[in-house]
Amino acid sequence: MSLLKLENLSVTFGNFRAVDQISYSVNEGEVLGIVGESGSGKSVSSLSLMGLIDYPGKVSADELTFMDQDLLSMPEAQRRKITGSDIAMIFQDPMTSLNPCFTVGYQIIEALKTHQGGTKKELKKRAIELLTLVGIPAPETRLSAYPHQLSGGMSQRVMIAIAIACNPKLLIADEPTTALDVTIQAQIIDLLIDLQEQKQMGLVLITHDLALVAEVAHRVIVMYAGQIVESGPASEVFSAPQHPYTQALLASLPESAAGKARLEALPGVVPGQYDRPKGCLLSPRCPYATDHCRNVEPASQGPLERQVKCHTPLNAQGRPAA
Amino acid sequence: MFQFIFRRLSLVIPTFIGITLLTFTLIRLIPGDPIEVMAGERGVSAERHAELSAQLGFDQPLYVQYFHYVTGVLQGDLGNSLVTKEPVLSEFLTLFPATIELAFCAAIFAILIGLPAGMIAAVKRGTLFDHSVMTFSLTGYSMPIFWWALLLMLIFSVNLGWTPVSGRIDVVYWIDDVTGFMLIDSILSGEEGALSSAIAHLILPSIVLGTIPMAVIARMTRSSMLEVLSEDYIRTARAKGIAPWRVIIIHALRNALIPVITVIGLQVGILLSGAILTETVFAWPGIGKWLIESIGRRDYPVVQGGILIVATIIIVVNLLVDIAYGIVNPRIRHSR
Amino acid sequence: MTTETLQAPAPRTPLQEFWHYFKGNKGAVSGLVFIIIICLMALFADVVAPHSPSDQARDALLLPPAWMEGGNWAYVLGTDDVGRDILSRIIHGARLSLSVGLVAVTASLLMGILLGLVAGYCKGVVDTIIMRVVDIMLAMPSLLLAIAIVAILGPSIVNAALAISIVSLPHYVRLTRAATMAEMSRDYVTSSRVIGASPLRLMFICILPNCVAPLIVQATLGFSTAILDMAALGFLGLGAQPPTPEWGSMLADALQFVQRAWWVVTFPGLMILLTVLAFNLMGDGLRDALDPKLKQ
Numbered sequence: 043m044s045l046l047k048l049e050n051l052s053v054t055f056g057n058f059r060a061v062d063q064i065s066y067s068v069n070e071g072e073v074l075g076i077v078g079e080s081g082s083g084k085s086v087s088s089l090s091l092m093g094l095i096d097y098p099g100k101v102s103a104d105e106l107t108f109m110d111q112d113l114l115s116m117p118e119a120q121r122r123k124i125t126g127s128d129i130a131m132i133f134q135d136p137m138t139s140l141n142p143c144f145t146v147g148y149q150i151i152e153a154l155k156t157h158q159g160g161t162k163k164e165l166k167k168r169a170i171e172l173l174t175l176v177g178i179p180a181p182e183t184r185l186s187a188y189p190h191q192l193s194g195g196m197s198q199r200v201m202i203a204i205a206i207a208c209n210p211k212l213l214i215a216d217e218p219t220t221a222l223d224v225t226i227q228a229q230i231i232d233l234l235i236d237l238q239e240q241k242q243m244g245l246v247l248i249t250h251d252l253a254l255v256a257e258v259a260h261r262v263i264v265m266y267a268g269q270i271v272e273s274g275p276a277s278e279v280f281s282a283p284q285h286p287y288t289q290a291l292l293a294s295l296p297e298s299a300a301g302k303a304r305l306e307a308l309p310g311v312v313p314g315q316y317d318r319p320k321g322c323l324l325s326p327r328c329p330y331a332t333d334h335c336r337n338v339e340p341a342s343q344g345p346l347e348r349q350v351k352c353h354t355p356l357n358a359q360g361r362p363a364a
Numbered sequence: 365m366f367q368f369i370f371r372r373l374s375l376v377i378p379t380f381i382g383i384t385l386l387t388f389t390l391i392r393l394i395p396g397d398p399i400e401v402m403a404g405e406r407g408v409s410a411e412r413h414a415e416l417s418a419q420l421g422f423d424q425p426l427y428v429q430y431f432h433y434v435t436g437v438l439q440g441d442l443g444n445s446l447v448t449k450e451p452v453l454s455e456f457l458t459l460f461p462a463t464i465e466l467a468f469c470a471a472i473f474a475i476l477i478g479l480p481a482g483m484i485a486a487v488k489r490g491t492l493f494d495h496s497v498m499t500f501s502l503t504g505y506s507m508p509i510f511w512w513a514l515l516l517m518l519i520f521s522v523n524l525g526w527t528p529v530s531g532r533i534d535v536v537y538w539i540d541d542v543t544g545f546m547l548i549d550s551i552l553s554g555e556e557g558a559l560s561s562a563i564a565h566l567i568l569p570s571i572v573l574g575t576i577p578m579a580v581i582a583r584m585t586r587s588s589m590l591e592v593l594s595e596d597y598i599r600t601a602r603a604k605g606i607a608p609w610r611v612i613i614i615h616a617l618r619n620a621l622i623p624v625i626t627v628i629g630l631q632v633g634i635l636l637s638g639a640i641l642t643e644t645v646f647a648w649p650g651i652g653k654w655l656i657e658s659i660g661r662r663d664y665p666v667v668q669g670g671i672l673i674v675a676t677i678i679i680v681v682n683l684l685v686d687i688a689y690g691i692v693n694p695r696i697r698h699s700r
Numbered sequence: 701m702t703t704e705t706l707q708a709p710a711p712r713t714p715l716q717e718f719w720h721y722f723k724g725n726k727g728a729v730s731g732l733v734f735i736i737i738i739c740l741m742a743l744f745a746d747v748v749a750p751h752s753p754s755d756q757a758r759d760a761l762l763l764p765p766a767w768m769e770g771g772n773w774a775y776v777l778g779t780d781d782v783g784r785d786i787l788s789r790i791i792h793g794a795r796l797s798l799s800v801g802l803v804a805v806t807a808s809l810l811m812g813i814l815l816g817l818v819a820g821y822c823k824g825v826v827d828t829i830i831m832r833v834v835d836i837m838l839a840m841p842s843l844l845l846a847i848a849i850v851a852i853l854g855p856s857i858v859n860a861a862l863a864i865s866i867v868s869l870p871h872y873v874r875l876t877r878a879a880t881m882a883e884m885s886r887d888y889v890t891s892s893r894v895i896g897a898s899p900l901r902l903m904f905i906c907i908l909p910n911c912v913a914p915l916i917v918q919a920t921l922g923f924s925t926a927i928l929d930m931a932a933l934g935f936l937g938l939g940a941q942p943p944t945p946e947w948g949s950m951l952a953d954a955l956q957f958v959q960r961a962w963w964v965v966t967f968p969g970l971m972i973l974l975t976v977l978a979f980n981l982m983g984d985g986l987r988d989a990l991d992p993k994l995k996q
Contacts, residue, residue: 092603119607126605133603138596143618143693153604204604382836390852502727502984506976508928510935511951511969518958518965529958637841641932645955656936659851671848675840682839 045070045212045244046091046129049105053083053090055098058315060086062268068212071242073235075259075276077252077291081312083268084248085134088214092131093121109211127157127208134217136197140189146173146200147185153207172203177233195226199233206237212244213237219251231258252295256280261347264288267312267323274348284344284355286328286362322353330354330362372686379679387672388433391664392426442669447661452669456651461544462532463650466642467635469566470574475628478578482585483620486593487612497582504579509638513572513645520568527568530647534561573642577631584627589620622693629685633678721989728985734978742795749788750774753945757783762961778963780950786963789945790971796946797975800861801926805919807865812872813915817903819873820880831877834870842867846929850938857946860939864926875918879911913990917983924979931972947972 046068053061061083068074076084090101093113106113108129113121133139140149150169154160160168166185173181176199189197198218205213215234219227235258238245249255255262255276262279264272264287272285283289292298293306310327313319321338325331332354340353354362399408399416408416421429436442442452478501485497521529532546533539537558539549547566550558592598593616601615602608640652647653651670658666722728741748751757763779764771771778777787819830837845849863883889884907892906933939934948942949950968957964 094599094602122605126603131603133596135596139600141597141615156604156606378832379836379839390848393852502980503977506973506980508931508969508972514954514958514965518962522958633841637843667851674844679839
């Protein structure tokens with residue numbers, strides 16, 4: 043069953059479209075990977091799911107439903123009941139994501155109290171359970187620790203404990219390991235995947251680590267300049283990319299450059315507010331771009347479970363089809 | 365925590381020594397012969413000159429003079445007023461409650477208005493309210509408060525007749541000086557109308573004295589709040605589904621207050637120096653007016669002692685603020 | 701691949717960039733305009749002012765402003781108790797306030813830069829001594845310290861200006877020292893040192909230009925403090941002595957006119973407020989325009 047469904051979701055800041063008409067869905071127990079470079083709209087789109095886009099940002103969509111409830115039309119207070127309990131989120135930098143003025147225990151219990159309530163003793167017991175669950179040693183003493191006394195990895199574990207406190211059905215992880223040491227990164231991902239399997243949550247994993255997505259995600263979405271350029275089952279997208287951008291991303295991995303003198307890199311940068319090309323947004327950087335690409339914006343094509351936004355999708359040999 | 369307080373305390377001692385040196389030196393910087401200057405136009409006879417010189421210790425070497433000065437200060441001996449012959453400390457203690465009362469009311473006024481105004485301005489950033497708060501606070505910050513006092517007096521006392529012009533209480537009341545605080549003494553006196561008269565006399569001076577601190581607090585609260593509101597942990601709090609007011613009051617305000625507390629502490633200096641101007645305009649019998657009158661009378665021991673006490677009070681308050689800062693901010697409390 | 705679409709507009713010079721940000725700030729620009737007007741007024745006071753500031757019109761004592769009943773257009777803002785034209789006194793007062801501000805700010809800026817550079821460059825004992833003294837001065841409210849200094853040296857404009865420049869010293873010392881310390885650890889300073897640049901060259905040619913932005917802002921704000929403190933000292937009778945036309949001392953005996961001549965009280969103070977406000981507005985604008993952190 044589809045847990046979260048969005049249809050043509052856009053987030054605009056004034057004239058700038060940070061997220062441009064994206065559509066996807068997440069099923070129960072599914073891991074969806076969203077990849078793309080910085081500024082591609084990955085984080086903004088997930089913040090909009092949590093209702094965390096502030097003025098002057100504006101969210102619009104043909105459909106934005108969670109378990110068949112319309113998130114956009116419901117009153118704020120009702121939406122807050124879902125935010126933090128049924129949909130939870132963890133963020134990029136755990137060291138700044140915890141409030142420095144309050145203890146770890148306070149911040150976990152606050153989440154529990156907001157959505158579930160209970161006596162002081164129950165809440166504390168539950169918080170200790172959560173800390174144990176996320177693999178923090180000596181949880182009883184950690185409850186009274188302040189965030190600055192924790193390492194980055196520990197802080198991210200606390201963030202995860204806060205996020206899963208109310209047994210969410212959908213967990214959004216926005217680059218959960220980017221700010222951490224390489225050795226810690228694997229531990230945190232293992233923990234997330236363990237918890238996801240245990241609780242059969244839907245997990246949206248936002249990252250620019252392609253190898254990670256290839257390993258853990260069921261399905262993957264590739265974003266570029268606020269648009270979804272390609273989507274499909276992770277294995278297919280990575281083994282046979284149909285969009286030139288996905289191909290370029292994969293080519294830029296150090297693994298695929300083994301034996302070559304230089305790492306492949308896509309020239310240029312993601313277009314900003316003032317230099318948005320007329321046709322396909324990738325056309326200035328795309329090695330296969332034609333005049334048609336530069337003048338006419340492509341539509342998404344292909345079956346629903348395997349879409350690509352390109353006039354000339356790549357074939358199995360990695361060359362433009364037409 | 366104990367170590368933290370101890371460390372702060374040890375930093376205060378050199379500052380205090382510096383201030384005694386300063387006040388000690390000041391009086392010796394008077395151009396010409398200090399005794400002649402103190403005597404003013406009346407002049408002084410040769411034996412009176414020698415007598416005064418011995419009394420003030422001017423005939424001894426400087427370091428001996430300083431040593432005597434500091435030992436005296438530590439025992440609470442700040443010398444005697446040349447005019448009233450009263451000990452400086454006891455004169456100060458009689459007048460100080462009036463200044464505390466005024467400064468306290470001004471601080472309450474400044475915090476009660478400045479803090480919420482700055483907070484709401486930050487939350488409603490870019491709105492008309494925000495712009496008005498910023499305009500008002502910049503104006504308040506630029507205000508020559510002696511003129512502000514005159515202007516308010518012109519409008520509210522003279523034209524509208526709402527508030528009395530000067531003093532601490534109406535002359536018809538004769539209030540026993542029990543605590544020195546007019547608000548308390550007027551209640552203790554049991555006289556009908558005394559309290560409301562005391563309050564009416566306090567309103568304008570408090571507003572005048574509180575204007576600059578209010579502006580500073582509002583600006584500081586706003587910018588600190590804006591900074592905190594863009595922090596990651598505020599996003600985390602909102603992602604928990606907490607009500608917006610709770611995010612602002614519990615999560616943002618606590619962090620935003622940390623720099624504001626320091627700023628509020630710094631206002632004590634502004635309040636005490638502002639009291640000099642405010643008390644002069646409103647004929648408020650406190651230490652500010654006392655200091656200015658003593659300067660006019662060339663009563664140097666009073667000037668010297670008064671400045672020393674005021675500076676000491678400011679250092680002590682800053683120390684307390686520092687400690688309070690440590691209590692609110694766990695990072696500081698633990699790191700030392 | 702087309703490169704045209706990716707080309708950035710020609711980079712602006714630092715000055716152009718500064719002006720671009722500064723002119724976007726309406727408050728700062730209006731502050732600047734007001735300051736220019738006041739400066740011109742002060743420069744050409746003899747031409748602009750309708751009367752001499754000390755001329756006493758015996759037949760026109762405490763005349764109300766021109767637009768009020770009994771007013772006279774010869775005395776636009778009215779006259780004081782000895783028949784002097786208030787407008788002319790305000791115009792001449794601008795000369796005094798601005799020049800005192802200029803002298804005080806320049807003096808404390810120069811001293812502050814010197815002490816700050818030395819403290820930041822030498823470190824160790826010299827630094828400790830300078831900074832302790834600065835801390836002690838900062839512990840005292842500036843007006844109180846200024847009053848103390850003037851009380852000892854005797855009330856006069858010169859002493860008041862001296863007192864004001866002494867009390868504003870700590871801010872400049874602190875700023876310069878902090879900037880110096882930050883720059884000292886940069887590689888380019890180390891490399892000039894390795895080449896064999898003399899300490900003086902290091903301090904003034906390498907390091908100082910990098911502290912200019914915050915010093916400009918502080919100096920602008922220092923102007924407003926100087927004018928405000930000067931007026932306060934004048935009001936208390938510790939600054940300019942009568943009959944000098946100074947904004948603060950014009951208010952010194954205004955208390956007795958609160959009941960009968962509001963114009964004697966209102967206009968000089970309004971002038972102080974507006975001038976101080978203009979400098980503060982401009983200082984804020986300068987800070988925003990010069991602070992690279994706030995630039996997008």
